[in-house]
Amino acid sequence: MPAAIPYPQDTQGRPMPLLAQINFEEMPHLEGFPRTGILQFYMAATDWEMSEDYKVLFFQPQANEILHTDFSFLTEELYEEYPVTVPHRLRFSLQDDFGNSEDHNLPVNFNGLSFFEFADTLSDEEKKQLNDFFDGAGNKLGGYAYFTQSDPRDCEADRIDDVQLLQIDSNNKHIMWGDNGLGHLFIHPDDLKAGRLEKAWFYWDCY
Numbered sequence: 656m657p658a659a660i661p662y663p664q665d666t667q668g669r670p671m672p673l674l675a676q677i678n679f680e681e682m683p684h685l686e687g688f689p690r691t692g693i694l695q696f697y698m699a700a701t702d703w704e705m706s707e708d709y710k711v712l713f714f715q716p717q718a719n720e721i722l723h724t725d726f727s728f729l730t731e732e733l734y735e736e737y738p739v740t741v742p743h744r745l746r747f748s749l750q751d752d753f754g755n756s757e758d759h760n761l762p763v764n765f766n767g768l769s770f771f772e773f774a775d776t777l778s779d780e781e782k783k784q785l786n787d788f789f790d791g792a793g794n795k796l797g798g799y800a801y802f803t804q805s806d807p808r809d810c811e812a813d814r815i816d817d818v819q820l821l822q823i824d825s826n827n828k829h830i831m832w833g834d835n836g837l838g839h840l841f842i843h844p845d846d847l848k849a850g851r852l853e854k855a856w857f858y859w860d861c862y
Contacts, residue, residue: 656695656712658721662728663697663710671697671710672733674838675823677796682747685797687847691715694852696821696840700733704833704859711840713852738838741829752798755791759806760818761799763789792837795822803836804860817841820855836861 656662663671677694684690692715699708734740754761756770765773770789774782791801800806800819808814820840825831832838842855 656723657714657717658723660712660714662723663712665699665706665708669700670728670733671699671708672729672737674698674737674739675821677745677821682796683749685749687844688797689713689850689852692850692852694821696857698737698857701736703736703738709857711853711855711857713850738825738832739823739830743829750795752791752795753788754799755789755801757802757804757806758791758799759809759815793822793824796820798822800839800841801837802860803862807858807860808841814841814843814856817843817856818847820847820852825861832859833861 665671673695675694675696678692679689679694680691692713695712697710697712699706703709754763756763763770768776774785777785791799793801798819800822801824808817818841820842823830823832823838825835825837827835836859838857838859840855840857842852846852846854
């Protein structure tokens with residue numbers, strides 16, 4: 656992290672732990688996404704469920720740049736209530752995403768029937784196949800968003816065109832959003848195209 660960037664703090668002046676870091680140079684290129692640069696997502700250590708305390712950073716590493724080197728202020732206590740409790744190494748692969756019934760960018764229609772109306776006409780085995788096909792869960796950059804409740808973009812006119820930047824899913828082990836939920840970063844396509852990833856906004860929900 657460049658020393659010229661102040662370390663993110665919450666509204667109480669406490670340091671926010673780093674929740675996720677993506678180096679775009681180390682992953683397959685996604686259309687519309689940067690080819691280089693580092694995305695960082697920080698979030699408040701306590702009361703994050705109700706807090707708007709988060710910070711998204713995006714910067715291009717520079718040669719011979721002075722970096723932050725002392726992180727001794729990030730104590731173990733900061734992670735006691737955090738959704739991510741241990742470090743994770745990320746491995747990337749390109750995959751097709753078929754969406755799901757909740758993402759408003761995918762208006763599913765089965766000969767005039769909604770997803771749930773159509774599902775009611777199927778056998779249990781057919782319903783399982785349908786849900787497996789339209790399963791948007793998991794960890795990903797881009798793609799369709801999976802929700803345990805509903806798409807928040809439907810309720811806000813100024814965010815209706817926003818797309819998913821990052822999705823982090825619970826795994827019942829070392830990542831847990833409330834009661835087995837998901838965390839998201841969303842961003843307007845123009846900001847994504849222009850490399851203004853710091854304008855992304857955070858949302859999470861759970862069962």
